[in-house]
Amino acid sequence: MKILVIGAGAWGTALAVSSASRHQVTLWARDAAQLAGLRSGRVNARYLPGIALPAALALQGGDAPLAQALAGQDLIILATPVSAARGMLHSLRDAGAPVAWLSKGFEAPVEAAASPFGLMVHEIRAQAAPGLRAGVLSGPSFALEVARGQPTALVAASEHAEVRDALVAAFHGATLRVYANDDVVGVEVGGAVKNVLAIATGLCDGLQLGLNARAALITRGLAEMTRLGVALGARAETFTGLSGLGDLVLTATGDLSRNRKVGLLLAQGQTLAQAVASLGHVAEGVYCARTVVQRAAGLGVEMPIAQSVVALLDGKLQPAEAVAMLMGRGPTAELA
Numbered sequence: 001m002k003i004l005v006i007g008a009g010a011w012g013t014a015l016a017v018s019s020a021s022r023h024q025v026t027l028w029a030r031d032a033a034q035l036a037g038l039r040s041g042r043v044n045a046r047y048l049p050g051i052a053l054p055a056a057l058a059l060q061g062g063d064a065p066l067a068q069a070l071a072g073q074d075l076i077i078l079a080t081p082v083s084a085a086r087g088m089l090h091s092l093r094d095a096g097a098p099v100a101w102l103s104k105g106f107e108a109p110v111e112a113a114a115s116p117f118g119l120m121v122h123e124i125r126a127q128a129a130p131g132l133r134a135g136v137l138s139g140p141s142f143a144l145e146v147a148r149g150q151p152t153a154l155v156a157a158s159e160h161a162e163v164r165d166a167l168v169a170a171f172h173g174a175t176l177r178v179y180a181n182d183d184v185v186g187v188e189v190g191g192a193v194k195n196v197l198a199i200a201t202g203l204c205d206g207l208q209l210g211l212n213a214r215a216a217l218i219t220r221g222l223a224e225m226t227r228l229g230v231a232l233g234a235r236a237e238t239f240t241g242l243s244g245l246g247d248l249v250l251t252a253t254g255d256l257s258r259n260r261k262v263g264l265l266l267a268q269g270q271t272l273a274q275a276v277a278s279l280g281h282v283a284e285g286v287y288c289a290r291t292v293v294q295r296a297a298g299l300g301v302e303m304p305i306a307q308s309v310v311a312l313l314d315g316k317l318q319p320a321e322a323v324a325m326l327m328g329r330g331p332t333a334e335l336a
């Protein structure tokens with residue numbers, strides 16, 4: 001199977017490394033300097049240090065046209081941030097092979113989207129490449145662990161069976177299990193909202209509020225995520241799976257989580273700018289929190305944890321005030 005991975009960040013590189021022993025894989029890096037470094041050192045020093053790139057993994061990109069790399073591929077993986085999804089999907093609109101993206105979150109509102117709020121990638125795809133056979137590969141996964149061959153389970157979601165089948169054939173193996181799902185909306189909502197909730201959980205841990213508080217935040221966060229997803233057309237059961245509960249637990253508790261790290265740093269008194277600058281990578285929860293709350297408000301969905309995160313990121317609340325606001329809410333039925 002010939003697989004092209006577009007985007008040489010941590011996650012794209014990890015998937016390429018993971019599958020290179022079983023398939024003919026090409027990793028495509030837009031930046032010429034990064035490509036030169038990948039070729040000379042056979043390691044992604046910036047995004048995945050310490051992981052050797054297999055000899056079988058082909059490297060392309062730089063000044064070479066992307067169209068050259070697309071020819072003859074059986075599967076195309078888009079491993080770019082959400083902010084780059086619209087342009088990339090438009091360029092792939094006539095791709096002959098199935099396409100799947102790895103990004104999780106919402107894009108910032110753009111005039112081209114004809115929408116007052118940011119969109120998830122499946123919504124962007126409907127505008128930028130409506131005829132594209134596409135889907136999303138998501139789930140609880142730290143890139144470093146996948147690159148190391150540590151056991152991981154993912155979900156391949158698409159309305160097209162051939163896309164789901166291609167993703168399973170490409171990545172399912174001894175250390176990586178891939179489950180199929182046709183609920184693209186649910187999988188994308190879970191992948192986006194869990195990043196926002198992880199900021200809240202990092203804040204909770206940074207303030208040393210205890211394990212009871214962490215469990216409460218994760219559980220009530222899952223309820224918020226599910227309410228929003230169902231309102232957007234997802235199935236409720238999707239949120240008890242890998243892209244919902246699974247990804248939320250990992251991102252909210254794992255030390256490799258960038259979004260959790262933002263919450264920890266805010267609790268320590270850092271400004272948002274300082275916290276983001278210290279990461280060196282994208283923390284999607286910072287950029288999509290406001291859109292999550294906007295989408296929820298437009299649908300009449302209550303998301304108090306996400307709202308508190310936005311107020312915190314905007315500097316309207318201090319960490320302790322955000323916690324006090326959540327704990328001060330009136331009583332309500334758990335399953336309301």
